[in-house]
Amino acid sequence: MADRTGSGKTVSNVIIESQNSDHEEDDQLVVEAAPQISEMSETEMVPAMELEDSEKHGGLVQRILETKKDYGKLQQPPKPGEEEKSFVFESSWKEEKDIVSKEIEKLRVSIQTLGKSALPLGKSMDYIQEDVEAMQNELQLWHMENKQHAEALQKEQRAVEPLKAELAELEQMIKDQQDKICAVKAKILKNEEKIQKMVYSINLTSRR
Numbered sequence: 710m711a712d713r714t715g716s717g718k719t720v721s722n723v724i725i726e727s728q729n730s731d732h733e734e735d736d737q738l739v740v741e742a743a744p745q746i747s748e749m750s751e752t753e754m755v756p757a758m759e760l761e762d763s764e765k766h767g768g769l770v771q772r773i774l775e776t777k778k779d780y781g782k783l784q785q786p787p788k789p790g791e792e793e794k795s796f797v798f799e800s801s802w803k804e805e806k807d808i809v810s811k812e813i814e815k816l817r818v819s820i821q822t823l824g825k826s827a828l829p830l831g832k833s834m835d836y837i838q839e840d841v842e843a844m845q846n847e848l849q850l851w852h853m854e855n856k857q858h859a860e861a862l863q864k865e866q867r868a869v870e871p872l873k874a875e876l877a878e879l880e881q882m883i884k885d886q887q888d889k890i891c892a893v894k895a896k897i898l899k900n901e902e903k904i905q906k907m908v909y910s911i912n913l914t915s916r917r
Contacts, residue, residue, distance in 0.1 A: 775805075
């Protein structure tokens with residue numbers, strides 16, 4: 710059989726020399742047209758490019774690719790002595806196919822569940838913009854109210870400043886008066902002491 714390259718061009722015809730039986734004297738040349746690549750089965754074609762590394766595929770995709778490759782091998786007729794091996798391989802492939810089918814079903818159910826869960830979220834998204842606008846308006850109102858209270862507080866503080874100064878002055882006056890009162894009391898005590906001494910000396914003089 711002629712060698713097949715990986716290109717998409719038609720393979721040239723191959724001349725095969727075949728001999729007839731001993732009863733025929735002359736050799737005959739038989740021209741056999743090589744099969745077109747388009748007529749070949751997919752399992753007989755050599756891929757022009759290799760698949761990407763398994764690390765670039767997800768676990769499920771990689772398993773599907775491997776299962777497809779194994780299925781292609783099953784389509785080839787078994788060689789002599791490999792029927793038992795082919796039977797074991799086919800059983801393994803069917804088991805692998807069942808596992809992949811179950812995983813695909815699980816994935817489908819998960820996607821449906823996700824879609825059902827996302828539906829209420831999608832409906833609630835319609836009201837998010839309204840809620841955001843309402844919260845922004847409320848926040849702006851709070852900022853305005855806070856600004857008004859801050860201005861009122863500053864106004865009250867400016868009005869209280871003179872009163873604070875007057876209060877401090879009055880407190881100082883009270884303190885001065887208290888100091889004067891204490892001084893007068895001390896003077897009175899000294900005068901009383903002097904008076905008592907004078908009275909005592911007068912009494913002594915009168916007794917003599």
